[in-house]
Structures are given as structure tokens and as C-alpha cells.
Amino acid sequence: MTWRAFLIGILGVVGLCLLSPVNDYAFGNTFLTGNHFPVGVFFFLVILTIGVNLILKLIRRRWMLKQTELMLVWCMMLVSSTVPASGLMRYWLPTMAAAPYLSQRADLFWEDDVLKVAPPGILLSNHPKSPEARKFYEGTPEGEPVRVPWGQWRRVFLTWGVYIWLHYLATFFLCAILRKQWVDSERLIFAVARVPLELTEGSRDGRLFPLAMRSPAFIIGAGLTIIFGVVRLSPLFVGAEEGWRVSIPLWQVFSETALSYVHISDGKIFPLAIGFAFLVPRDVSLSIWLFYLFMCVQIMVAYGMGRPLEGGRSGAFLRWQQSGAFLALTVGMFWMARRHLWAILKKAFTRAPDVDDSGEPIGYRLAFWGLVLSLGGMLGWNLWFGVSAWAAIALIALTFSLVLVHSRMVAQGGLFFTQQYWSPTTFLHGITGGRIFSASAVVVAQLQGRLFVQDAREVLGPHAMNALRISSVFEKRRRLLLPAMLAALAVGMLAAGYASMKWVYYDHGALNLPHARGNLNHAVGLFNSTHMMISKPWQAANPRYGGLASGVGLMALLIVLRSTLYWWPIHPLGFAIAMSWCTRELWFSFLLGWLAKVLAVKFGGGRMLRGARTFFLGVIIGESVMVGLATFGSLLTGVRTGTIFLSH
DSSP states (O other): OOHHHHHHHHHHHHHHHHHHHIIIIISOOSOSSOSSSOHHHHHHHHIIIIIIHHHHHHHOGGGSOOHHHHHHHHHHHHHHTTSSSTTTHHHHHHHHHHHHHHTTSTTOOOTTTHHHHSOTTSSSOSSTTOHHHHHHHHOOOTTSOOOOOHHHHHHHHHHHHHHHHHHHHHHHHHHHHHHHIIIIISOOOOHHHHHHHHHHTTTTSSSSSOSGGGSHHHHHHHHHHHHHHHHHHHHHHTTOSSOOOOEEOHHHHHHTSTTGGGOOOOEEOOHHHHHHHHHSOHHHHHHHHHHHHHHHHHHHHHHHTTOOOTTGGGSHHHHHHHHHHHHHHHHHHHHHTHHHHHHHHHHHHHOOTTSOOTTOSSOHHHHHHHHHHHHHHHHHHHHHTTOOHHHHHHHHHHHHHHHHHHHHHHHHHOOSSOOOSOOHHHHHHHHTTTOSSOHHHHHHHHHHHHHHTSSGGGOHHHHHHHHHHHGGGOOSOGGGHHHHHHHHHHHHHHHHHHIIIIIIIHHHOGGGSTTHHHHHHHHHHHHHHHHHHHHSHHHHHOOOHHHHHHHHHHHHHHHHHHHHOTTOOOOTHHHHHTTSHHHHHHHHHHHHHHHHHHHHHHHSOHHHHHHHHHHHHHHHHHHHHHHHHHHHHHHHHOOOOTTSSSOO
């Protein structure tokens, strides 16, 4: 770690967090940070590794950036990418202004409960027709200077800023506690972390390009992917509004058959997903697409038995089944790590000289007591705002259960895009028959879920775990990684907050953005649900115990089979994510990646498998470069790329 790497990282964080809100929401382009492998960050790393290092080599070779410096920049930008878009700003700011602005509508009934019971400082205002909220949603009239009412937002920023930082600290400390277990004991693949590591390997050995890029297989993979990207963009060159999003129309095929009620998703082809599916173990990539089809079979069987699942693939039964799968998987992860966790407890309370944490980026004592204090602060914050102790403990526990499972999916499954359809608040409300939260506590708990885990595609946990995995390359000053990442988060929040408020919402208005419908529908859905939980708690509870039991039981069975039968071919991860929207988008690409690996193993030897792996590494990097070039080209030309490359 060096000062110049830290400064480059800070500059990269500022640029990313200023540009992302404008690119993603004001312009409606492909998201720069829209998943756990943020292409905006990776594109910057490619520029440093290939472009900047090449220039430095021509000037003076010793000035070239080393792999450790490049990885510090990557880690800082990686964790900060949770801030500018769906990880925080996309939902935090519009949600704070939504209730006081939208409550004036005649078809909404929030004024008498949501606004009335919300504790002061939780929302932008507790009064309908707030002028600050109105300008946030409608924008500044043309001809007037854009002025952000920072003073009116100060209390909201302070109230939630404290809780956000406690949550982030707890996430880092929890990931630090589990790092050695996942990296050394279970040897998870960490595919998302492997790509930047392999890209920068040999970046300063005197050759023109890093080691991975010298392989013919890599060049072929990257070249074909870039050509494929240009083909997908080609309709834009002749004036079309959208590019070519490649997919096999399975939904249309089945819509004419008796299976139309399943609504099977089209077979979308995303090279990034195919590449990661090849990099991970076959049983993991198999489980992603297989359990998606299993979910479709469940819907078919229920329909055939005359008891169709309410809501189909987005219905309550499958949501409760997914919550059960997440909880069982969380228990399984802690059970597997029980000896490691016991060693950390000994280190925390007795210093235990036999427990060696000298190689850890965050010492075990700091990680343990930091986690305890952070969770204690989160508990105290909830108590202050009217959430009962038991409700707060359960809410925090379920929130971090979600964080851990998503981190596991990324670390072990190469799932760079993850989501879930259940939330801790609705789960607790349902399982207790609507009795666990008071009216004001419902508002507080619902807002927590929206900020941290409602859209988990950019949740901090996977970013933090990948950064801690990469810490193994830092031979010196490894303990400085945490301060560097915290500094990156702080700078990122300031930059993203300014860009979002000044250049997006108070300039254009949330209702006038390309994704305005999402901003509106998300807020209406959240506060309508909150209204029902306050006014009709029992009716809003409506638990599905059968779905919950099936999720717990099947996940527990899969974990037991996986741990006791060495030949068992199906990994449990796919079941936990099966009914999520991200799986509907990626299942076919994971099928292609799995099939490619099966064929490479069956018909080729070790040499062919290594070559294929390098080829798909080129596919991932080529697609990332293509997204970066297309996005910046789009900003310069004004032609939107939309969702050609990655799903929103």
C-alpha cells in the first residue's frame, strides 16, 4: 500500500460517485455500479493496468503501478460502489421525500397514519405538500437556478447517517470474522475477486501487458466478446431507439401451450454471466438454472393439483419459501464455522496466543468487539425511535442473515447479481400475526429494509468480503485496508449525495427521470404496505407457514446431502435464489456456462480446461471493457445504451 495508490483510489471514488447518479438515473444508461461486479470500477482498473501503466513504462519503469497498488484502488472503489445507486442513494433519497409528497394524492391514505406516527427526523417532513419534497419530485422549473434545501435535509441525513455507518461497520467486522473460514478452511472460489487479481498479475514485470492478456485464448475470448458487443449496439448506429438484446423467446414459445401460466423467462444471453458460470464449480452453476426450473415445476404441480400458487412465481408462497431457505442456509454457514467462531471468542476474551490472526486485515479482537459495539449502536438507535428491544434484535439479525447469504452467493457462486423477494420487516410482521411492531416502529423498520436489503444487488457485504479476500496480496500494512475503505465510503457518500441531489433530483425531478416509474412505484408500494401494517395488522400479516417450512426443510436436506455425500451433484445455493428476479435474468446464461464447463471437462484434458478458463476470463474482461466504452460513448453522443449489456 502506498500514498499514491490511496490518492488514486480517492480520485476514482469521487469520479465514480459523481458520475454514477447522472449516468444511471438522469441519463438512464447501463448502470455503472449495478451489481457485485461493478463494470464502472473494473473499467477504471483496466485503464490503470493497461493504459496508465503503459505510459509510465515508457517514461520510467519503476513508476509503474504494482499489483498491490492496483488492488488497493480496486478495493476502495469496490466498497464505495455500494453508495451512489441501488445500494443506498437510489432508494434512500426518494423514499425520504415520497411520503410527504405523494400523500396528497386522493387514492393514498398515508396522512392519517404513516405521516402521523413517523418519528421526527425519519422522513423529510411529516406534513403533506412539503415544498422541499415537491421540488425533489418535480424538479426545478426551467430558468431558475438549482438550489438544494440542504438545511431541511440536515436532520434526515444526520438521523440515517448514524445508522448507515453503524450498519457498514458491522458489515466489515462480520466479514472480517468469517474471512479466514471462507478463504482458508472452506476455500471458496471468490470468482468476482479472482478476475481483478488475474488481470493485474504480472502488471510490473517489464512486459507490455499483464500475464493473463498474453494468452491467445484470452485474446480470442475478449475479441469475440467485443465484436458481439458491437453487433448488439449496431441498431443504434442506424437510428434505432434500442440496441439488440440477445435472447431466445421461450416465454412466447410456451405462451401458446398449456404451460403458459408458468411464465418461464426468456433465455437471455449475457456474456458476463456465462463467464462467471464457467469459473465457479460445476455443482454451483448447475444449481442456479436447475432450481429455477424446479421453481417452475412447483408452479406447474400446484396448478395441476387445482391449488395454483397465489401470485405465481412472485407470490407469497414462494417468498416465504425463500425466507426459510435463507434462514436455514444462515444456520448452516454458522454451524460449519463453529470451531472458527469459538477460536475468535477465545481470542476476544482471553487473547489466546494459540489463535493466530497476524495475517488478518482486521484483527479478531477488533472485529469481535467492533461488531458487538456496532450492533449495540444499531439496537440503541432502534430503541430511540420506538422499536422494542426484541423486535430490534430480530430485525437486525434477519438483516445480517440476508447480508451473509448474499455474500456467500457472490463468494461461492460467482453470482455477480443477487436479489431476494422477502424482507425482514414483513417476515417478522407475518410470523407474529402483526403484533411485534408498534405503529411508529413499522415505519422505522420498513425504511430500514428499503435502505439496506430490499434491493441487494449492491449491498455492501459481498463487496467487503471480496475486498478482504483480495487483502492477501498486501504483504505490508495490511491493517491499513479498513481505514482506506472507510475513507472511500465517507468520500463516496459525500460525492454521491451531492451529485444525486444537485444534478439529478432537484434539477430534473424524480418524476422526470428515465426510471421515474420505478421511483414512484417503489415508494407507493412501500408506504401502502406500511399503511396496511398499521391500519390492518392481522390482514397484512398473512403468513405462509407451508412455504416457510418447505424452504427450511428442503434447504436443510440439501445442506445435509452436500456435506455427507461426496458425490452429491447439486449445490444448495441455487435453491435460495431460485425465485428472484436476478435468476430469471441469468438462468439461461448460467446454463450455457455450466454446459461449456461440462463439455470441456468431458472431452478435453487439463490443458484444454485451463485454456477454456482463460478464454472465459477474456469474455468477462472483454464484456466489461465494452460496457465501459459504450457507456462513456453514450454520455458523449447522447445515445442511450439502456439494458443491452446488463439487466437493470
